[in-house]
Amino acid sequence: MKIWLLSTLFLVCCCHVASSCPDLCQCYVSPRKTEVVCNSVPLTQFPSEGMPSNTTSLTIQYTNVSSISALHLSATPLLQELYLYANNLSSLPADLFRGVPLLSTVALSDNKLDRLPASVFGHAPLQNLVLKNNLMVSADAEWLPDNSNLTWLDLSGNRLTAVPAALFKKLRRLENLDLSHNRLEKIQTNSLGPLIRLERLNLEGNKLATLEPSTFSSNLNLTHLFLLENRLEELPSTLFHGLPNLQHLSLDNNRLRHIPPGLLDQLHSIAEEGLDITGNPWVCDRKVEYLWRWLKKNHKKMFMANDLRCASPDALKERLVMSLTESDLGL
Ligand SMILES: *[C@@H]1O[C@H](CO)[C@@H](O)[C@H](O)[C@H]1NC(C)=O
Ligand SMILES: *[C@@H]1O[C@H](CO)[C@@H](O)[C@H](O)[C@H]1NC(C)=O
Ligand SMILES: *[C@@H]1O[C@H](CO)[C@@H](O)[C@H](O)[C@H]1NC(C)=O
Ligand SMILES: *[C@@H]1O[C@H](CO)[C@@H](O)[C@H](O)[C@H]1NC(C)=O
Ligand SMILES: *[C@@H]1O[C@H](CO)[C@@H](O)[C@H](O)[C@H]1NC(C)=O
Numbered sequence: 001m002k003i004w005l006l007s008t009l010f011l012v013c014c015c016h017v018a019s020s021c022p023d024l025c026q027c028y029v030s031p032r033k034t035e036v037v038c039n040s041v042p043l044t045q046f047p048s049e050g051m052p053s054n055t056t057s058l059t060i061q062y063t064n065v066s067s068i069s070a071l072h073l074s075a076t077p078l079l080q081e082l083y084l085y086a087n088n089l090s091s092l093p094a095d096l097f098r099g100v101p102l103l104s105t106v107a108l109s110d111n112k113l114d115r116l117p118a119s120v121f122g123h124a125p126l127q128n129l130v131l132k133n134n135l136m137v138s139a140d141a142e143w144l145p146d147n148s149n150l151t152w153l154d155l156s157g158n159r160l161t162a163v164p165a166a167l168f169k170k171l172r173r174l175e176n177l178d179l180s181h182n183r184l185e186k187i188q189t190n191s192l193g194p195l196i197r198l199e200r201l202n203l204e205g206n207k208l209a210t211l212e213p214s215t216f217s218s219n220l221n222l223t224h225l226f227l228l229e230n231r232l233e234e235l236p237s238t239l240f241h242g243l244p245n246l247q248h249l250s251l252d253n254n255r256l257r258h259i260p261p262g263l264l265d266q267l268h269s270i271a272e273e274g275l276d277i278t279g280n281p282w283v284c285d286r287k288v289e290y291l292w293r294w295l296k297k298n299h300k301k302m303f304m305a306n307d308l309r310c311a312s313p314d315a316l317k318e319r320l321v322m323s324l325t326e327s328d329l330g331l
Helices: 002-018 070-074 286-301
Strands: 026-030 033-039 057-061 081-083 105-107 128-130 152-154 176-178 200-202 224-226 248-250
Touching: none
Parallel strands: 033 057, 057 081, 081 105, 105 128, 128 152, 152 176, 176 200, 200 224, 224 248
Antiparallel strands: 026 033
16 A cells, blocks of 8 residues: 555656646647747747657747757757747757657748748658748748658748749649748749649739749649739730639739630639729729620629729729619620
């Protein structure tokens, strides 16, 4: 009895001590996961002391941590997820992920990263990489290994002026790509070609003025395509041909005056309210006929179909496109 009690006490003491946790952080231990979260606390350095060696998920966010090293991470060799949102990181060492061979997710949103060293992600079998809201002007092919298994890449909110075509050649498994809120003016020929598994592509909030007819011709599995808030004035009539799975397409808040006949003909999977073309200066002359006929047949697929208005000519200004008659259009 006494021995039983003693050994129970020993176990309780031992495990209480062993499951340590860094100051200012919270640790959550379950049979398959050890999660450490340091959220909005006055840390300026990586919280090494007390870090459980079997940590699988580490979050350090809204702190003033301004550097992180391979030595810090190699103390947690089972790490699978690393979330470092909104800290004060301006660079990463090239060997940072050397000691974490199971790391599959890295999120570095809202830091001050302006460039990253070559092969920085080459040591980890990354599937998800989030670099949102940093100061990056380019995304380099050298960051990732040739056989990268990345399925999600978020480069939104950076300063990219060109699509990182060389990097994309390594991303044949990519399913979700976010390039929104950068400074892209064009998508170079074939640069999206290698992304044959792509399902979601976000190009919102760039400076795209035109798109080549073949821009998306290899991305047959696209289901979501966001082109809103660019400077698109005209679209090639075959741009969306060969995208049989597309469910959501946003073209709102561009500078479109017309839609070329045929543009929407092959979009057989568009969801209810899945097509958004609001916020464009539609010209309701003869050339609006294609859009007008498409709307009459498919108005349920159009987001706010009942609020789509003509911007010109003066005689039809503010008229609902749906309400136009053949004689309005001079047909
Ligand atoms: C990590 O260690 C703690 C305490 O030593 C233990 O309770 C937990 O089950 C371990 N977790 C994993 C994923 O091995
Ligand atoms: C980070 O540093 C700034 C400036 O010194 C300070 O105002 C802020 O409270 C710090 N943040 C945290 C979470 O400690
Ligand atoms: C952020 O990091 C820079 C160095 O990159 C340092 O000079 C600055 O003091 C840090 N800011 C805070 C609030 O810790
Ligand atoms: C990608 O996955 C394959 C098959 O699962 C694996 O052999 C390869 O090592 C992985 N690539 C990387 C960079 O981890
Ligand atoms: C496209 O999606 C289908 C259905 O999800 C899948 O079977 C196919 O392998 C995908 N194609 C590519 C190139 O990934």
